Amino acid sequence: MKPDDITLNTKFVEFVPKQISLATRFSRNVTLKVPLVSAAMDTVTEARMAIAMARWGGMGIIHRNLTPHKQAEEVDRVKNACKFGLIEQPICVFEDETVESIDRRREEKQYHFHSFLVIERLIGRLVGVFTGQDRRFCKSLAVQVREVMTRNPVTGIFGDTTVVQAFEKMREKKIKVLPLISTLGTVRGLWTLADVERMLAQSVPDNFGSDGRYQVAAAIGLLGVDKDTEERVALLVDKHVDVLKIDMAHAGTAAAVETVKWIKCIYPVDVVPGNVSEESATRHLLEAGADGIMVGQSPGSVCKSKQVKGTGLALATAVYKCAQITEKCDVPLGADGGLWHPGDIVKVLAIGASFAVCGRRFAGTEESPGDVIEDEETGLRKKLYRGMGSLGAMRDRMNMGSRERYLQNDMEELVAEGFETEVPYVGPAEKITKTLAGGIRKGMFEIGAYDIPSLRIEADFYEEQ
Structure with a gap:
């Protein structure tokens, strides 16, 4: 039957x-x-x-x-x-990479996001964020990311930044991503505004x-x-x-x-x-x-x-x-x-x-x-x-x-x-x-x-x- x-x-x-x-x-x-x-x-x-x-x-x-x-x-x-809005291993790029190489990687890996955390090559300290808007106004694909990235990004401390705190900080600063760093400045995680809003509103299951x-x-x-x-x-x-x-x-x-x-x-x-x-x-x-x-x-x-x-x-x-x-x-x-x-x-x-x-x-x-x-x-x-x-x-x-x-x-x-x-x-x-x-x-x-x-x-x- x-x-x-x-x-x-x-x-x-x-x-x-x-x-x-x-x-x-x-x-x-x-x-x-x-x-x-x-x-x-x-x-x-x-x-x-x-x-x-x-x-x-x-x-x-x-x-x-x-x-x-x-x-x-x-x-x-x-x-x-x-992970409840928290990405523990966000995709990072080095500050000396070119915009063209990042475009190529994004296409190869089929990444559906547009913002990348930018780190030093030596110790991995966070130095900036390469956003979709940075990419949109970039005049040459041959330039290194550090020349066009957003510097001095707003950050939170890994382990000490709650979901509510992350949301309030992103809303106050009008940003879509909040990197979480260690006391040494290395990347430990990432909150995204879309995921945090989803968690707090519980609007989708x-x-x-x-x-x-x-x-x-x-x-x-x-x-x-x-x-x-x-x-x-x-x-x-x-x-x-x-x-x-x-x-x-x-x-x-x-x-x-x-x-x-x-x-x-x-x-x-x-x-x-x-x-x-x-x-x-x-x-x-x-x-x-x-x-x-x-x-x-x-x-x-x-x-x-x-x-x-x-x-x-x-x-x-x-x-x-x-x-x-x-x-x-x-x-x-x-x-x-x-x-x-x-x-x-x-x-x-x-x-x-x-x-x-x-x-x-x-x-x-x-x-x-x-x-x-x-x-x-x-x-x-x-x-x-x-x-x-x-x-x-x-x-x-x-x-x-x-x-x-x-x-x-x-x-x-x-x-x-x-x-x-x-x-x-x-x-x-x-x-x-x-x-x-x-x-x-x-x-x-x-x-x-x-x-x-x-x-x-x-x-x-x-x-x-």
């Missing part, structure tokens, strides 16, 4: 939509403020998407069609994007973890099957990843069970294996120590595993079956695949899912990897979207993540379990997240559910005719 095959009855309600909580869990120890997660796909989630998801209460899973070091770098970008940073998950392979799993896990844990998602087309295997046991024995990090679609696999993985389960085999819009292998189960049915096991263990369950409308998400949440994983919905956003493609004839703007089992993803000779996910290593005999397509460019992911969260909240309101646990109690299903 698919979400489209069922609908939910409305009920008499005694509260208003704004009183509804969308808070949930991704895993045993990792929370979400909205039940939305971007998929571990190479045309959906890297650092920019994961940051956008966390900024609006959800979370992203960094795909593994990257080298272990590159994937760890993406996680590091997310973790350092915001940023998804911070217990470490005060944005939460992020990363996809990994199997121990003893994928050659770089041990290195990948070590690097990701070193960068403080919040969750490791064992990312397999079929995780109901002894190898997946052993991978869960190995990680839980060595590392203090949550592990969520997937994907599965039936009770026995769910039970085995939970007994091994899994902190969550990902459900969904074949329902994705760019997946054709059911046609190729004859296996898989409709998502609503799979969620129902697996939730019978996860609920007894108080472990979250994620519904992954083919969830486009917010109403679809309301249904799987009511059946027993804790959150929804979306790929296509976020593939056309500004933050997804890849360039915007403009159709020369129609002028329509699009982006590439492909299944991780598509030939394009599996033929990537530099990265083996897709082939390992589908246990295919022979480049000459690849069997496609997905395909490539183009999706309309839709702008920032923020719009999609707000649309989905708003629809979920509206659906819960009409059912009479004030939070996700009560949704499962209040839900009254009937089959569409």
Whole structure:
């Protein structure tokens, strides 16, 4: 049974939509403020998407069609994007660097900010700030930064400047960044006005973890099957990843069970294996120590595993079956695949899912990897979207993540379990997240559910005719 095959009855309600909580869990120890997660796909989630998801209460899973070091770098970008407004390791430039070299670095690293702290090359003492306005009025790219930077910047003392103090100082001096320095004048951190305002106003549901940073998950392979799993896990844990998602087309295997046991024995990090679609696999993985389960085999819009292998189960049915096991263990369950409308998400949440994983919905956003493609004839703007089992993803000779996910290593005999397509460019992911969260909240309101646990109690299903 698919979400489209069922609908939910409305009920008499005694509260208003704004009183509804969308808070949930991704895993045993990792929370979400909205039940939305971007998929571990190479045309959906890297650092920019994961940051956008966390900024609006959800979370992203960094795909593994990257080298272990590159994937760890993406996680590091997310973790350092915001720590309750405090950036502990701000990007600095040396005072003798040229404006041209900074422009080049900003483009290569895809930095989305414009201000850089300027330090001495010898001891790293702060000497200025190179702002977007400094760059705008710079007459030559060949000049050194010290010639055009803003000197004698307003600063705070690291460890002694609170969020409120930082906000008051920035408002008084009309500045957008406040460097924090040590007693020796070296850079120890950075407050930004946008992040401080977000913290104080609490106007958006940023998804911070217990470490005060944005939460992020990363996809990994199997121990003893994928050659770089041990290195990948070590690097990701070193960068403080919040969750490791064992990312397999079929995780109901002894190898997946052993991978869960190995990680839980060595590392203090949550592990969520997937994907599965039936009770026995769910039970085995939970007994091994899994902190969550990902459900969904074949329902994705760019997946054709059911046609190729004859296996898989409709998502609503799979969620129902697996939730019978996860609920007894108080472990979250994620519904992954083919969830486009917010109403679809309301249904799987009511059946027993804790959150929804979306790929296509976020593939056309500004933050997804890849360039915007403009159709020369129609002028329509699009982006590439492909299944991780598509030939394009599996033929990537530099990265083996897709082939390992589908246990295919022979480049000459690849069997496609997905395909490539183009999706309309839709702008920032923020719009999609707000649309989905708003629809979920509206659906819960009409059912009479004030939070996700009560949704499962209040839900009254009937089959569409």
